[in-house]
Amino acid sequence: MKFAWIDLRAVPQPQLESIVDAAIHTRMQGVLCDDASVLAALPPTVTGVTTTVVTEEKELYDLGADTAAWVEVHDEPSLRLACEAAVALPLTVVRFADPTKIPLEIVLAAADRSAGKLITVCADLEEAATVLEVLERGSDGVLLAPSDAGEVFALARLLEAGTSPLELTTLTVDRIEHHGLGDRVCVDTCTHFAEDEGILVGSYSTGFILCCSETHPLPYMPTRPFRVNAGALHSYVLGPENRTNYLSELRSGSTTLAVNAEGRTRPVTVGRAKLESRPLLTITARAADDIVVSLTVQDDWHVRVLGPGGKVHNVTELRRGDELLGYLATDQRHVGFPIGEFCKEN
Structure with a gap:
């Protein structure tokens, strides 16, 4: 089941309340926010997400069980680190510097038999739709910073999209x-x-x-x-x-x-x-x-x-x-x- 996290860190204050309400209403799996009061007010149906930036392999094993590794992929060494994190950890967030989806394909292939979840940072809904289908498998989850509540609802519809079998x-x-x-x-x-x-x-x-x-x-x-x-x-x-x-x-x-x-x-x-x-x-x-x-x-x-x-x-x-x-x-x-x-x- 595909899922999404909502990144609130860059959301302007006037839109914050409506976006949080939309995330709760659509049952988004997680919310990423630096404001402890926002996280404390979330209902049990939405998880407050914690991430830690990692730049070296040894840092992967110092993370708590509920903390997601955050890996910035911009070259071959950082791509290898993302692959290692996706294989070893329960939660890995990856942001790719370049628009090509080949690095994502490599991470997905490396972690194909892993039990962990890969969350890919997406710039917009169009990219999220692509990311969810790469290699016919797609990223397990996406992280999106919405501009308004409408984008949260659109993301929810995207996650629900699919085709049911027909009774011929x-x-x-x-x-x-x-x-x-x-x-x-x-x-x-x-x-x-x-x-x-x-x-x-x-x-x-x-x-x-x-x-x-x-x-x-x-x-x-x-x-x-x-x-x-x-x-x-x-x-x-x-x-x-x-x-x-x-x-x-x-x-x-x-x-x-x-x-x-x-x-x-x-x-x-x-x-x-x-x-x-x-x-x-x-x-x-x-x-x-x-x-x-x-x-x-x-x-x-x-x-x-x-x-x-x-x-x-x-x-x-x-x-x-x-x-x-x-x-x-x-x-x-x-x-x-x-x-x-x-x-x-x-």
């Missing part, structure tokens, strides 16, 4: 209809999909089919493990936080949701979205409770969707009765947000 359902193909030309979207992401991963796409906001990534071998062309040939541009694509976008809205820098055959999810960044005219076909499928799910995709053998167990289906070979993986949503949509209103889609 089995859909049964009802019919396949072939159409003429239309515009479809290939979603090229900045990630390497697994063979049982794709994205959830559908013509209706209440039902999606798991479109397969191009990770499986194809004749005549190499695989594109970053790509999903997703569907017609009007289609909904399910993203993080139960939000949807139209495929036509995706562009470089957008975020969408990778989903595997077991329902595990992760956010992925879109590198580009390719809109091209191609022949189309529509898959109509039904869930066990007779909910209809529809998806319009490119009418070509190399476009694939996933079935139970990660079975790969070429869309041009689908037949009535074939089983696909999908996701049913109970809410309608308004500008991508779920909303409990009446809306009938056909």
Whole structure:
């Protein structure tokens, strides 16, 4: 579980009370402050943090059990010291002099099997978001000096960010209809999909089919493990936080949701979205409770969707009765947000 400490030492007095209140309200794990009266007033849910600057290895072993080592990393010797502290101590705070994240990667790798916690000093929320994901593991915690209470609440939301697994359902193909030309979207992401991963796409906001990534071998062309040939541009694509976008809205820098055959999810960044005219076909499928799910995709053998167990289906070979993986949503949509209103889609 990622956590954050709030650094109050440079907070102007007029903002101090509101920032402390925000830290308490959001249950920040710790507060760093030189004012003993502020620390004494904290509730039991927030810890008053004590740190000691260390510059030599021998100083690491003189620290109390509740005191975090503070290491300033600005060259190779100080980087080695940070690695030693992260391996040996329960709490290590590291501030890196340079904007590159390579020194952080080295400390994380050195302390990979350590039971201690690494806290990285961050200049702002954007850096905190990056630090929490470095090497796919990230720093255990971040230390931020907020400018106002709003940044504390934003930091809390950042810590809570993540993607929950989805309960996928089995859909049964009802019919396949072939159409003429239309515009479809290939979603090229900045990630390497697994063979049982794709994205959830559908013509209706209440039902999606798991479109397969191009990770499986194809004749005549190499695989594109970053790509999903997703569907017609009007289609909904399910993203993080139960939000949807139209495929036509995706562009470089957008975020969408990778989903595997077991329902595990992760956010992925879109590198580009390719809109091209191609022949189309529509898959109509039904869930066990007779909910209809529809998806319009490119009418070509190399476009694939996933079935139970990660079975790969070429869309041009689908037949009535074939089983696909999908996701049913109970809410309608308004500008991508779920909303409990009446809306009938056909």
